[in-house]
Amino acid sequence: MKAAQITKYGGKDVLQTVDDAPKPTAGAGQVLVEVHAAAVNPFDWKVREGYMKEMVALALPATLGGDFAGTVAELDEGVTDLAVGDAVYGQANALSGQGSYAEFTPVKAEAVAPTPKSVDLTTAAALPLAGVSAYQALVEHLGLKSGQKILIHGGAGGIGSFAIQLAKHLGAHVATTASAEDTEYVKGLGADEVIDYKTQKFEDALKDYDAVYDTVGGETYTRSFQVLKRGGTIVSMTEKPNQELMQKHGVTAIAQATRVNPERLHKLAELVDQGAIKVNVDKTFPLEQASEALEYIREGHHKGKVVLKIKD
Secondary structure, eight states: OOEEEESSSOSGGGEEEESOOOOOOOOTTEEEEEEEEEEEOHHHHHHHHTTTTTTOOOOSSEEOOOEEEEEEEEEOTTOOSOOTTOEEEEEOOTTSSBOSSBSEEEEEGGGEEEOOTTSOHHHHHTSHHHHHHHHIIIIIISOOOTTOEEEESSTTSHHHHHHHHHHHHTTOEEEEEEOGGGHHHHHHHTOSEEEETTTOOHHHHOOSEEEEEESSOTHHHHHHGGGEEEEEEEEESSOOOOHHHHHHHTOEEEEOOOOOOHHHHHHHHHHHHHTSOOOOEEEEEEGGGHHHHHHHHHHTOOSSEEEEEOOO
16 A cells, blocks of 8 residues: 655655555554545654654654545444445544555544535545644633634634634634735635734734634743733643743633544534635645655645645
8 A cells, every 4th residue: 555654753855655555454443544635734744753752652664644534444343333435534643653644544433523515535634633623722622702802823824724714603803823925815714803923013912812822832822821811711732831821811721632533523524514614725745745745834834734635
């Protein structure tokens, strides 16, 4: 089977596409998916470079990738709510060494669900991690309501693009940070205010916000506390809650670890089929160019999502 694999940790050149990777099978509680498309996420190049090796040491060679869309090829007898041939999307274990950058990937049944009915598999592959991240933050952690104000950092990125649309669907006033060249893009998603993070200080321009969704971290995270009103909440994808700043500003801070599960995937599919969320696939690459796709993501010039097309 074709797969994009690493045999060691490192830069662009360590990711190679091979034709003779062993085809996996569905283990206990798993579904084997024939992958049609796989989204490329920043997490993937971090795995490639070894940032996660202290957490999980990969057995090399390792196939990268988490997000996917495809069809069920086989399933464990204990999986009863799916059938061979079903169109599904979800997230493979990106640290298992049997990821989604391949013609087949084994996935836990608790991380897969039927695809949205209104989009093709290439589009569906772009949804799981970024879409569920936005849903989990805005709906579950923040409980964002109509009339509230939210600042979303990194509005032109994969997560930010979905978060802006979801926030507008929920009736919120949305400010976002983006580069000047991405201003029209994020406005098209529904952003009411756009702060050019290269030339403006968002903490000077925005005050008394109910919520902040941080996908950037570092100094951006700590400065964001100044935007919130007392009683507000900040959710971060990268930072642990800062107790000192929480007490100083009288706010709640939450660290989010995204978990893709069937319930969230079902909710996400409903939002897509309702037209509340549209998927912008910025660029597609063939599996043979997985290395180039990762570099494109790493350089940060994408608007929305980048996807590997594995099967027509």
